[in-house]
Amino acid sequence: MHLSKTFIPTLRETPQDAEIASHRLMLRAGMIRRVSGGIFTFLPLGLRALRQVERIVREEIDRAGAIEVLMPGLQPREIWEQSGRYDLMRDVMFRIHDRQGHDLALGPTHEEVITGLVAHEISSYRQLPCTFYQVQTKYRDEIRPRFGLMRAREFVMKDAYSFDASWDAADGSYQAMYDAYERIFARCGLNVKVVEADSGAMGGQWSHEFMVLADSGEDGLVECNGCTYAANLEKAERARGAPPENSADNGCPSPEKVVTPETTTIEAVSALLDIPAQRLIKTLIYTADIQPVAVLTSGDREINELKLARALGCRELTAADAATVERVTGAPVGYAGPIGLSIPIHADLELRGASDYVCGANQADTHTLHVDIERDVTVTGYADLTNARGGDGCPQCDDGVLQAKRGIEVGHVFKLGTKYSEAFDARYLTAEGEQKPLVMGCYGIGVTRTLQAVIEQHHDANGICWPSSVAPYKVVLLPLNLSHDATRETTERLSAELTAAGWEPLIDDRDERPGVKFKDADLIGYPVRVVISERSLAAGGVEIKARAADKPQTLPLAEAMSQIGEFLS
Ligand SMILES: [Zn+2]
Numbered sequence: 001m002h003l004s005k006t007f008i009p010t011l012r013e014t015p016q017d018a019e020i021a022s023h024r025l026m027l028r029a030g031m032i033r034r035v036s037g038g039i040f041t042f043l044p045l046g047l048r049a050l051r052q053v054e055r056i057v058r059e060e061i062d063r064a065g066a067i068e069v070l071m072p073g074l075q076p077r078e079i080w081e082q083s084g085r086y087d088l089m090r091d092v093m094f095r096i097h098d099r100q101g102h103d104l105a106l107g108p109t110h111e112e113v114i115t116g117l118v119a120h121e122i123s124s125y126r127q128l129p130c131t132f133y134q135v136q137t138k139y140r141d142e143i144r145p146r147f148g149l150m151r152a153r154e155f156v157m158k159d160a161y162s163f164d165a166s167w168d169a170a171d172g173s174y175q176a177m178y179d180a181y182e183r184i185f186a187r188c189g190l191n192v193k194v195v196e197a198d199s200g201a202m203g204g205q206w207s208h209e210f211m212v213l214a215d216s217g218e219d220g221l222v223e224c225n226g227c228t229y230a231a232n233l234e235k236a237e238r239a240r241g242a243p244p245e246n247s248a249d250n251g252c253p254s255p256e257k258v259v260t261p262e263t264t265t266i267e268a269v270s271a272l273l274d275i276p277a278q279r280l281i282k283t284l285i286y287t288a289d290i291q292p293v294a295v296l297t298s299g300d301r302e303i304n305e306l307k308l309a310r311a312l313g314c315r316e317l318t319a320a321d322a323a324t325v326e327r328v329t330g331a332p333v334g335y336a337g338p339i340g341l342s343i344p345i346h347a348d349l350e351l352r353g354a355s356d357y358v359c360g361a362n363q364a365d366t367h368t369l370h371v372d373i374e375r376d377v378t379v380t381g382y383a384d385l386t387n388a389r390g391g392d393g394c395p396q397c398d399d400g401v402l403q404a405k406r407g408i409e410v411g412h413v414f415k416l417g418t419k420y421s422e423a424f425d426a427r428y429l430t431a432e433g434e435q436k437p438l439v440m441g442c443y444g445i446g447v448t449r450t451l452q453a454v455i456e457q458h459h460d461a462n463g464i465c466w467p468s469s470v471a472p473y474k475v476v477l478l479p480l481n482l483s484h485d486a487t488r489e490t491t492e493r494l495s496a497e498l499t500a501a502g503w504e505p506l507i508d509d510r511d512e513r514p515g516v517k518f519k520d521a522d523l524i525g526y527p528v529r530v531v532i533s534e535r536s537l538a539a540g541g542v543e544i545k546a547r548a549a550d551k552p553q554t555l556p557l558a559e560a561m562s563q564i565g566e567f568l569s
Contacts, residue, residue: 001506003507008043010520010523019146026046026455030524031049037145039152040149049472053451058135060183065176066131066160072107074105076103076104077095077103082112092141094108108138108140109444111442114161116424123429125428128428128438129164130163131160131176132161133161134158139154150218157447160443163426164440165428166439177413178413188450190457191213192410193212193213194209196208207412207413211409213405213407214457216408219406219407220233221404221407222390224396224402226398227397229400229402235306236387237388250355252372255369259365262365270299278299278300279358280298280357281337281351285320292324292328293343293346294328296345296348301350303387304385304386307384307385312346329360330363334360337359338373338379339359339377341378344380347381352373353373354371357373410445411446454466462519462522466526474528475505475506475527475568476524477498477507478518480532484533498564529547530544541556542554544564
């Protein structure tokens with residue numbers, strides 16, 4: 001391919017609105033252009049790279065035994081009502097109407113469509129197990145689209161759905177996808193961490209996320225420095241630790257009230273009393289189903305509502321409104337404390353044995369000093385109620401310490417169970433003639449996001465450094481003067497040989513100064529650059545340089561091919 005025959009509009013300037021390196025580089029390298037917030041056009045170079053990622057995804061998912069289909073983006077409201085998710089997904093789903101006034105949605109995911117299909121088409125254990133997949137466009141109404149393809153409103157996803165006769169069998173399908181995902185990300189050159197995840201709105205039983213570690217990542221995770229434990233922040237547990245010694249006589253003075261006018265936040269209390277946030281008890285009032293409960297954490301911890309709901313065993317959990325807080329505590333919001341409350345009090349495990357802490361006094365403009373939790377508070381129970389963070393003990397091994405990391409979620413695998421098969425009456429007949437619901441799993445890879453994640457992990461100050469597996473072109477040929485016959489002929493010959501070897505090169509045939517061509521080659525990040533010039537030919541051949549290498553080497557044409565092959569392997 002000649003550069004003059006395609007369309008690669010590189011930019012000299014750094015785009016102002018792009019916040020992270022990979023987004024900037026995709027714009028500068030002429031891979032994508034923004035249409036509107038979170039909506040992009042793929043230009044030829046971006047499209048070629050996307051096709052490479054899709055190819056790897058298809059090869060590995062096919063190899064795992066899944067069958068490719070293509071489902072519609074446009075989906076009727078009824079199937080979302082049937083799964084009970086029409087309201088649940090309200091925030092992220094684009095809803096539209098047809099001319100007859102029927103409601104439709106632009107599919108954010110495809111559990112409903114595939115389960116409806118399978119309910120009609122699969123009826124016997126003889127047809128099991130089976131996994132369907134597609135590479136298709138998804139739509140999500142992101143509240144804040146940003147970072148280019150990382151959080152877009154229209155994006156390409158590979159989604160797969162497995163159907164099995166039993167939970168045990170479903171484990172096999174799950175593992176097959178898990179293994180395929182590891183191969184896919186490895187082939188894309190990504191350093192990926194697999195973490196335990198909460199299944200959230202998918203309604204699943206168990207799940208793992210595949211995270212590309214990157215400082216620009218939007219997802220938090222922790223990993224142990226002593227064992228293999230890793231989990232995202234929502235899911236991560238902390239070491240329970242040993243219960244503290246009996247603190248009955250630890251010298252803590254008696255509680256004492258102190259006036260704290262207009263001091264309703266942890267930061268303000270900490271500043272006014274000059275006491276670090278971790279010595280404050282934060283008291284939050286929640287409504288668990290219909291019952292108000294108090295939840296205590298130290299002032300520098302964040303409540304994890306998933307953990308809290310689990311610990312309370314409730315179906316619905318909401319932060320209590322101001323009226324409830326005032327009724328329960330007898331004080332305006334900002335002054336709640338655990339002493340004397342007549343509702344259940346649940347405390348984060350870190351507060352066991354907390355002594356000489358500060359809390360709200362259930363009285364306007366007042367806090368209480370010298371609180372000993374065992375002595376002064378009637379705690380209903382202690383549990384892990386807050387997010388893990390770096391420095392916490394590992395829940396899995398004895399002396400490991402959790403390290404906090406940032407990541408980009410590129411893949412997610414869920415064991416779904418029978419939630420959707422029950423809703424769509426997707427059943428099969430066992431060998432014994434019994435009707436049973438199919439056991440499902442679902443599996444997603446953000447294909448466009450994976451593409452950008454590759455750039456986030458593979459770039460330097462000059463541009464992208466593509467792994468050859470996903471490079472839009474593996475080799476760029478830079479003839480410096482095409483009116484020089486030998487240069488032109490050598491370029492054509494090398495191009496033909498590379499194409500025959502399956503490495504279709506891009507020939508930069510623009511009438512530009514060498515400096516411009518070199519800069520663009522580094523920006524776009526072709527794994528191998530070959531310069532053909534009067535000077536290189538006089539020196540006996542062509543100048544070959546891998547993107548990461550400091551200096552080129554001049555090789556005769558006969559040796560050039562094997563050196564390029566080595567760079568690309
Ligand atoms: Zn550990």
